[in-house]
Amino acid sequence: MRRPLLLVGQPLLAPIVPLLAQDYDVMTLWEQPDTAGLAQVDAVVWAGEFALERALIDAMPNLSLIACFTVGYDGVDLALAKARGIAVTHAGDANAHDVADHAIGLMIAHRRWIVGGDRHLRAGLWTIEAKTRTRSMGGAKLGIVGMGSIGIAAAERAQAMRMQVSWWGPRDKPALPWPRADSLEALARQSDIVLVAARADESNRKMISAAIMEALGLEGLLVNVARGQLVDEEALIAALKNGRLGGAAIDVFDPEPTDPARWADVPNVVLTPHTGGATHEAVGQMAQMLIANLSAHFAGQPLPSPVRL
Structure with a gap:
């Protein structure tokens, strides 16, 4: 045989x-x-x-x-x-827990200016006269798109950090302890940070559209650890360049590997090369x-x- x-x-x-x-x-x-x-x-x-x-x-x-x-x-x-x-x-x-860890890390890296601060210091721009202020994680409103294993693990971590968690997905899950928004746009409007943790298929390609970024707003942070195809990448880059979106922290791209030149002059973004679950x-x-x-x-x-x- x-x-x-x-x-x-x-x-x-x-x-x-x-x-x-x-x-x-x-x-x-x-x-x-x-x-x-x-x-x-x-x-x-x-x-x-x-x-x-x-x-x-x-x-x-x-x-x-x-x-x-x-x-x-x-x-x-x-x-x-x-x-x-x-x-x-x-x-x-x-890898759900490792991806959730990475998602929280991206939030902290951007919101607390860790990557930017590192570059600032290395460039010799730190002076005694000025200190950059960042934003606390405590009290921040986190909206999670997709509440599977990764979304739940991220929500548990966020709650331990005193963040306010809500979520949206196409199907309600009444057993979850966090409130479900009426729509994806409503979730974006009520959130300081939107974390994309949904499973990708052809039905939700580019679900994070220019309109969703507009709803997240001038101070909002978009974090994606799911799949690059879920975000309209052209709209994301445009929103960051013209200041309609506060920032982004991205681990996944469309296509991969992404062209680094695509991001060379994009402000307020932290990028990692799809390493969220790669422990x-x-x-x-x-x-x-x-x-x-x-x-x-x-x-x-x-x-x-x-x-x-």
Whole structure:
């Protein structure tokens, strides 16, 4: 009996290939396998933010599982997977707490002028005559877009910092202790900080529009740790340049990696290169979850973290 054959999709997943090779035969997409080889693939190991093209799925008639190494799976066509009878798994909430930590860190870095202050000092601009005043986190009104695992973890941290938390999502969650705004625009209007923590799909692309930024206002801070496609990046840059939005702290971009020249003259922004969930601990948990999903699938057992199709 042959071992299951896996196709690993992206070079960034190369470090897990030796781990997978202990129990499976492994091919890598970046080494351009031939069509005959693809025809034997049983499962794909994929980084969920990348589009999994229909043509690639068509080339794998034996495909029975798309195993996303990542928490996100927005690059997977779930309707197609359901139609083909292909199971989809992801990493569950493996990095939710680390992403929430990063979100709070971005808020503090911007609101307390930590990044700007570092640059100010290094440029020799600190004088005894002047001291820059920043804004307290306590009492700040935080509006969270999307109240899944990351949103809840961020809300708990924010509450411990004496922030006032509210949220908005398309579906109410009455069990949550924080109030839900009537609309996304209403959330922006009532908030000092808006944190984007929603799952991305084609229905909410550019949901953080120029109008939402206008509602957040001249003193408002936009923080995004979800997906770049949720924010109208052109509108964001324009709002920052013309002062219609107070500031932004961004970990995710559309596309990635973002062109640094795009941000060279954009004021009042703190940028990180999609590192919110990229801790050693979270990646280790993702690897464990991937192995568990693969093992359960090929043993015919319930999947530990399936995506509901």
